[in-house]
Amino acid sequence: MNKQVASFRRSFQPWDDIDATPFIEFRNVTKRYGAVTAVNDLSLKIFEREFFALLGPSGCGKTTLMRMLAGFEEVSAGSVLLAGNDLVGVPPYRRPVNMMFQSYALFPHMSVEKNIAFGLKQEGMAKADIAARVSKMLELVKMEAFAKRKPDQLSGGQRQRVALARSLAKQPKVLLLDEPLGALDRKLREETQFELVDLQENLGITFMIVTHDQQEAMTVADRIAVMDHGRIVQTAPPTEIYERPQSRYVADFLGDINLVEATFAGTTKGTVSLETSQGGTLKTVGDVSATKGDVVWFAVRPEKLEISRTKPASGDNLFFGEVWDIAYLGDQTAYRVKLDNGIFVKASVLNTRVDVDNPITWEDRVWLSCAPDAAMVLSA
Amino acid sequence: MKAVWNGVVSRSVIWLPYLWLLIFFLAPFVMVAKLSLSEPAISIPPYNPVLTLAEGPAGWWADIKRFSLENYVFITQDSLYWRSYLSSVWIAFVSTFLALLIGYPLAYGMARAPRTLRPLLLMLVILPFWTSFLIRVYAWIGILKKEGLLNQFLLWAHVITEPLTILNTTTAVYVGIVYSYLPFMVLPLYANLERQDLTLLEAASDLGCTRTQAFWKITWPLSLPGVLAGCFLVFIPVVGEFVIPSLLGGADTLMIGRTLFDEFFLNRDWPVSSAVAVILLLILVVPIMLFQRSEARSREAAS
Numbered sequence: 001m002n003k004q005v006a007s008f009r010r011s012f013q014p015w016d017d018i019d020a021t022p023f024i025e026f027r028n029v030t031k032r033y034g035a036v037t038a039v040n041d042l043s044l045k046i047f048e049r050e051f052f053a054l055l056g057p058s059g060c061g062k063t064t065l066m067r068m069l070a071g072f073e074e075v076s077a078g079s080v081l082l083a084g085n086d087l088v089g090v091p092p093y094r095r096p097v098n099m100m101f102q103s104y105a106l107f108p109h110m111s112v113e114k115n116i117a118f119g120l121k122q123e124g125m126a127k128a129d130i131a132a133r134v135s136k137m138l139e140l141v142k143m144e145a146f147a148k149r150k151p152d153q154l155s156g157g158q159r160q161r162v163a164l165a166r167s168l169a170k171q172p173k174v175l176l177l178d179e180p181l182g183a184l185d186r187k188l189r190e191e192t193q194f195e196l197v198d199l200q201e202n203l204g205i206t207f208m209i210v211t212h213d214q215q216e217a218m219t220v221a222d223r224i225a226v227m228d229h230g231r232i233v234q235t236a237p238p239t240e241i242y243e244r245p246q247s248r249y250v251a252d253f254l255g256d257i258n259l260v261e262a263t264f265a266g267t268t269k270g271t272v273s274l275e276t277s278q279g280g281t282l283k284t285v286g287d288v289s290a291t292k293g294d295v296v297w298f299a300v301r302p303e304k305l306e307i308s309r310t311k312p313a314s315g316d317n318l319f320f321g322e323v324w325d326i327a328y329l330g331d332q333t334a335y336r337v338k339l340d341n342g343i344f345v346k347a348s349v350l351n352t353r354v355d356v357d358n359p360i361t362w363e364d365r366v367w368l369s370c371a372p373d374a375a376m377v378l379s380a
Numbered sequence: 381m382k383a384v385w386n387g388v389v390s391r392s393v394i395w396l397p398y399l400w401l402l403i404f405f406l407a408p409f410v411m412v413a414k415l416s417l418s419e420p421a422i423s424i425p426p427y428n429p430v431l432t433l434a435e436g437p438a439g440w441w442a443d444i445k446r447f448s449l450e451n452y453v454f455i456t457q458d459s460l461y462w463r464s465y466l467s468s469v470w471i472a473f474v475s476t477f478l479a480l481l482i483g484y485p486l487a488y489g490m491a492r493a494p495r496t497l498r499p500l501l502l503m504l505v506i507l508p509f510w511t512s513f514l515i516r517v518y519a520w521i522g523i524l525k526k527e528g529l530l531n532q533f534l535l536w537a538h539v540i541t542e543p544l545t546i547l548n549t550t551t552a553v554y555v556g557i558v559y560s561y562l563p564f565m566v567l568p569l570y571a572n573l574e575r576q577d578l579t580l581l582e583a584a585s586d587l588g589c590t591r592t593q594a595f596w597k598i599t600w601p602l603s604l605p606g607v608l609a610g611c612f613l614v615f616i617p618v619v620g621e622f623v624i625p626s627l628l629g630g631a632d633t634l635m636i637g638r639t640l641f642d643e644f645f646l647n648r649d650w651p652v653s654s655a656v657a658v659i660l661l662l663i664l665v666v667p668i669m670l671f672q673r674s675e676a677r678s679r680e681a682a683s
Contacts, residue, residue, distance in 0.1 A: 070586060071585075071586075072582055072585075072586075091585070091590075092582070092585045092586050093585050093586070093587075093588045093589055093590060097586075098586055098587070099582075099583075099586050101579055101582070101583055103577070103579055105577065105579040105580050105582065105583035106583075107580060107583070107584075107598060108580075108602065109601050109602055118584070118587050118597075119586075119587030119588050122587055122588035122589055122593070123588055152681075166587070167586075170587065170588070
């Protein structure tokens with residue numbers, strides 16, 4: 001069963017299918033608060049059963065976008081569609097969408113089971129059915145033992161579970177999660193991330209999560225939309241967004257990146273040649289819409305740079321400098337190397353062995369290199 | 381010796397409040413209670429002391445045996461007293477309800493007003509305290525009397541053809557009480573409502589509540605400690621209210637505070653009026669204790 005789910009997951013790419021109809025659609029949505037534009041002419045398609053993440057720094061408009069889908073904010077322009085129906089003007093209590101709040105927003109005067117039953121009672125569901133659904137939900141989030149407790153008698157992690165159960169109780173078509181794990185400590189957060197993924201797969205509900213934590217987005221999501229100043233800068237699955245970012249903003253927001261400004265020299269047989277201001281040549285692969293002489297950026301992630309005291313045999317993309325800082329992080333070691341032209345470059349090496357003979361240390365003169373296909377070229 | 385003294389000083393935090401209560405609450409109460417057990421007399425002061433400290437312990441015992449409950453018996457026999465008590469409690473009850481009816485929307489509006497406007501609104505509620513209570517009640521005489529502002533306005537607006545008699549009726553007492561005690565209702569309610577987390581309402585709306593349903597299912601139950609505090613803060617002092625019924629009320633407005641005053645200053649019957657006061661306190665002990673308990677519970681919930 002699990003294998004099937006896994007394989008389904010691997011082949012789950014409705015966004016690549018031009019015939020697939022989107023489940024949620026934002027069409028040219030704009031939201032203004034007075035003179036401030038929180039969301040700016042944004043269009044986005046999300047598909048059924050997708051786990052979609054909105055990622056961005058605080059104030060980028062990601063929460064506003066989600067709140068417009070929940071109905072707490074009205075759009076200033078454009079439309080929001082769910083399963084083909086325009087949601088504009090529909091109050092939150094009539095939308096088949098439920099939200100899990102960042103603060104959990106559990107009702108403090110009600111027990112755990114009353115909190116979970118709240119939406120069902122509101123729907124007018126029969127008492128016996130409510131009881132059955134509530135116990136199912138409690139089981140789902142493993143909180144059976146806490147049914148009679150009040151929210152203030154629970155730990156942060158337990159509250160998070162109750163909030164999740166309450167938002168799932170009405171079996172919404174879409175579950176919105178606003179920074180759902182922000183209040184948990186790191187260990188619990190990582191565990192819960194995987195639980196969320198499993199839950200979403202089993203329930204088959206479309207999930208939309210808002211987060212500023214890139215690691216969280218990459219762990220849970222099928223696709224990530226990176227937002228900046230009310231616009232989506234790039235929408236892609238985690239691998240693509242990390243390995244093939246379309247701009248320096250996205251490359252820098254997700255993980256670390258080294259950027260070297262260069263001019264575009266030309267493409268031959270798929271290899272892109274760039275010239276640095278010092279007259280050196282850098283080589284990479286990829287599509288770039290640039291003409292000779294345009295300013296572009298050579299970009300390489302720290303873990304894709306190789307560091308050695310001897311000059312590597314292959315002559316591509318070589319940098320030479322002095323080790324300035326070393327950060328031993330346990331699983332990896334991060335080096336900050338000052339090149340002879342004054343630029344700092346970051347490189348990291350996985351610590352695959354316990355003892356290393358003659359390790360690279362401060363003030364060593366080292367070579368950094370990477371193959372052309374380990375680097376990329378960014379034009380924006 | 382020094383250690384003992386240090387102990388006394390360091391425990392002062394504990395015994396000082398008790399000392400305070402002893403001096404300013406228990407001692408006067410004992411004096412009134414003692415007075416209520418004595419007999420009236422034509423003298424200064426107008427009663428025969430039942431207990432004099434000069435007699436020494438042996439004399440005190442003889443005195444205690446001579447305590448009479450006659451004043452209490454008298455109070456139960458004359459219907460004036462229990463009618464006054466009942467009427468006071470009823471007036472306090474109705475006034476509290478009216479104050480809640482007016483105070484809740486007021487506090488709600490204040491708590492939901494723009495953040496920058498709230499201090500101003502709070503100020504407006506507190507502002508009347510800057511004027512003497514007595515003067516404000518007198519002002520109501522000017523408004524409510526036959527040729528007063530209210531009648532003039534209603535005549536001018538052709539709502540009525542003849543001036544209404546409001547002053548010196550129980551209606552005027554209600555107006556005065558609700559006006560005077562409204563801040564005591566509004567302030568605890570505002571403190572509660574302002575503290576409420578508005579995302580709870582969003583959550584309720586997300587789970588299928590209209591705004592009205594969300595109010596009754598979330599806002600109202602969560603505001604109950606504030607409602608309770610406000611009601612007790614109005615009810616308890618209104619039961620013993622004297623100034624408002626005597627200035628705005630008529631001859632038929634029975635309130636125990638007035639009865640007590642008349643007994644004390646017109647009849648000069650100190651023992652009976654003391655007995656009236658003791659019973660008033662006993663009546664109020666129940667709501668006061670309920671109030672204390674609910675306060676303690678909400679403090680516990682807040683911490």
